[in-house]
Amino acid sequence: MSSEVLTEPLIDLRSFLDHCRTTVDAKLDQLVPGEAVPPTSVHQAIRWSLFAGGKRFRPALLLAVGTTLGAQWDDLIASACAFEMIHTYSLIHDDLPSMDDDDLRRGRPTCHVRFGEATATLAGDALQTLAFQTIAEDESLSPETRLRVISELARGAGTPSGMVAGQARDLEAESREVTAVELKSIHQFKTGALIVGAARCGALIAGADAATLAGISAYAAGIGLLFQITDDLLDVTATAEDLGKTPGKDAKAQKATYPGLYGIAKARQHALEIHQESCAALNSLTQPAQLLTGIADFILQRNT
């Protein structure tokens, strides 16, 4: 993927993403019980996984869409944190021995390796609960908006059309041939739905109209797919040091992936096309959308 033409706008995006990470981390620290609060086991386990150096991509997308459409940062931050809590709970449960059986994430032991399976299961469960509680109790938003955000988060996280549905479809597809159509649908549920939900919540909090919401949804659906394709590519091409986790896991588990189905070159070409379509969906917006196109560029070029 040619990166030279995109270097300039990425400088601003980097500072935006840094600001997202700093403010999201500070807010998460406020929202989650401290390590010394009993029961300490589960709170330490939650914080171990939540503050493991994640990129805060879903919060950043929510904040980027929201601020692009005119919402205030303070109205967006709690919902952004709720999406990160759901994402982190899913990583904790995904890493369990009965699921992906991963020992290493972001360069250190996964939650169950460090705290045991029972505590890791509970930590994931508690993080999911806290995500919904956080939105319900966010007094910066109107009751109606909070309910819309909770509904979007739940639909993006659950089943039949959210993240858990995607993980179940992925499990069902292990060790058998999948078609290109199936693969796209697995990704749309597994990672796409929560990413689309985050973007839509940014728009909802900004009070976006139906046309804007549709444009944002199409943009985010592309971003979500792009994110999964680049993730699959990194699993094939990157080293453990780059990734902070074990590469080559997908092939070993006979998981359906883009490079597995199309080969590396075609998967990269597909990523370029999705990137273009995603940015084109922003044309209907009346607001300048360079932050959002910048995020699309950033995902296309990511190497971690």
Added chain:
Amino acid sequence: MSSEVLTEPLIDLRSFLDHCRTTVDAKLDQLVPGEAVPPTSVHQAIRWSLFAGGKRFRPALLLAVGTTLGAQWDDLIASACAFEMIHTYSLIHDDLPSMDDDDLRRGRPTCHVRFGEATATLAGDALQTLAFQTIAEDESLSPETRLRVISELARGAGTPSGMVAGQARDLEAESREVTAVELKSIHQFKTGALIVGAARCGALIAGADAATLAGISAYAAGIGLLFQITDDLLDVTATAEDLGKTPGKDAKAQKATYPGLYGIAKARQHALEIHQESCAALNSLTQPAQLLTGIADFILQRNT
């Protein structure tokens, strides 16, 4: 425990509980994706555990408090189902090999024995999500009431003072001596918090004032403790056929229990005292509360 004086009012209570179970089951059937909806694995697993013949105790308590205080059945039923979804998710995760490692529940294989650990984990996760979505989208309640119910449910289910906190405390206490104070606090979090939450939501939906809410909370805290003590007693005294699950598990796992700490006779005496205190807390209500005292009697006498 002497049951003869209580036989008469239990006839009405039985028909109330039957009506609860019938209407809650019908509503749950509407709310949960069908077994044929893809991904079928997770929807079958959800329904396997959700429709396993549970007593629907938390929904019944919410409905009993709500109707006692003047709320309409149709306004209460979705919230009642949400509490059952949270309860069922916790049973699925509790039964996992890394937690209580239970093969049998309500007379049949547990979710992970039937569907595998990965699918059972996802089924529990999805049920938790659906609980919050159900309340958020329940248009029979005002936005403000829905948010109060979501907040109560989350605080009852999560950490640091809800069900997950209780399970974590219970794990922390395994294989070591616990004091009577610790034991009570484990129970209050592990089973009490969600039961209190259910009762409080019934009251909130009925528009109860602060004094009524306080009375209901005290009543339900007693009920929750009573439920746990009788559960512990049944684990010692009942057969697998009575219980539909493996008895004697607590002792085997060196879990802290009331009979373990006090002996069976003293634990029974303690149950009688808690029952009395619980019913006394209802004296502040202006409404006739025989449904609620009936539920207290029912728990005291239960043998399954």
